[in-house]
Amino acid sequence: MRNEQLLLVDDEKGILTMLETLLRKEGFQRIMTATTAAEALQYVKTSSAIELILLDVMLPDMDGFELCQQIRKLTSVPILFVSARTGDLDKVMGLGFGGDDYITKPFHPMEVVARVNAQLRRHNVYKSKPRAKPQLLDFGVFAVNKGSGQLLVNGAETACPAKEFELLTFLCEHPNQVFTAMQLYDQVWGTALMGDEKTVVIHISRLRKKIELDAANPRIIVNIRGIGYRFMPPSNQGDAHES
Template sequence: MEDITILLVDDEKGLCEMLTTVLKKEGYKKIKIAGSGSEAMKILAEDHIDVVVLDVMLPNEDGFEVCRKMREVTEIPILFLTARDTDLDKLMGFGIGGDDYITKPFNPLEVVARIKARCKYKMHQRKPARPELTTLDFGYFQLELEAGELIVERKHVECPALEWKLLVFLCCNANRIFSTRHLYESVWNEPYLGDEKTVVIHISRLRKKIEPNPKKPQFLVNVRGLGYKMMFPKGVEK
């Protein structure tokens, strides 16, 4: 965490100070603060930034426009933190390249948790692929990657293409939390427009295949307010 640099873009000085205090308690030591879009762009150009927390209602220029400018020069995670909470605002934020959208009032620890999730996801993207890995063994079920087969209690289970892609993605990233949006964009390869039903339905179908009791999942679990993750069972090595 000491290597992560966070840029807070908000003209509310008290809010930035409060978030800075919470983030430092959680181990984030490198925090930059900008009170306007122009100041944020200057910092982004001069310093290495890993995550941006961006307000929408900024002086002279709104955060949506600032996000557009940032997306022209960087792909780092951008989290909107704003009082504008309409569905249209949220769709706008995601549509122009935002990675998350948190509305005020908010729980500071939720902001920290979402920053952590984005950092972990970004770090994973940098890791090289492991072509030697051909089987993922979760004890109760296994994935034969080369054969494209799901085996549950020693029986082959049919798994349609999108369900298989979603399952492989989650299993390859076991114990990592992914939002509905990240899952949709990673598996379906399309922009996420806020409709989570597609992902929820596929999660439900997978649970019926891989869980001993789908109503009480022990592998594919929901992390309230953050998303989903595949739990790798203790005592079973990857």
């Protein structure tokens, strides 16, 4: 029996029932469901035990993307969008607003299970790391505190959802190495065979806005044309933006 608490948000009760049944068969017993954004937000505000959220985009009282932004102010737990909106723009928006993954309807049940398990594995690894001795990766203009899960830019704490933090930490721990988008997806999301390179591209873009002086002309996380990305450790002379 799985101990993680999940929150499923969808205005279609049939979808909720199907997802809940599927996840219970996989051993998840602590499952909450919501059919509106207001109900979901109330759950997040009152329950600190939620460890993963499956979120529909089309809700009756608030756009799922907007709800994701509201949730991100309260928690950094993994958020997986499950939506009938299949366009690239929808995926870009979902990940850009703080989602960690995007699953399109109709979906294969085992794909949902695999992605839920992958997200929880990564989340639990970071959650279980010792907090007594913070591990600081300090690059002057920004620092990653692995122990506390904090990103500091010019000394100020900067909001950084879980997957962004994991991706940045991985890059910081492997300076000057080139990785393809799929290699990064495999390292951070753990499901390379089902990975979407756009997920990596969007998360890289969000990180650049936080740590680069000019996100349009990155000097820290740089593109290697036709291959992937390389983390170039910044100096203390202003490679990141001013707070």
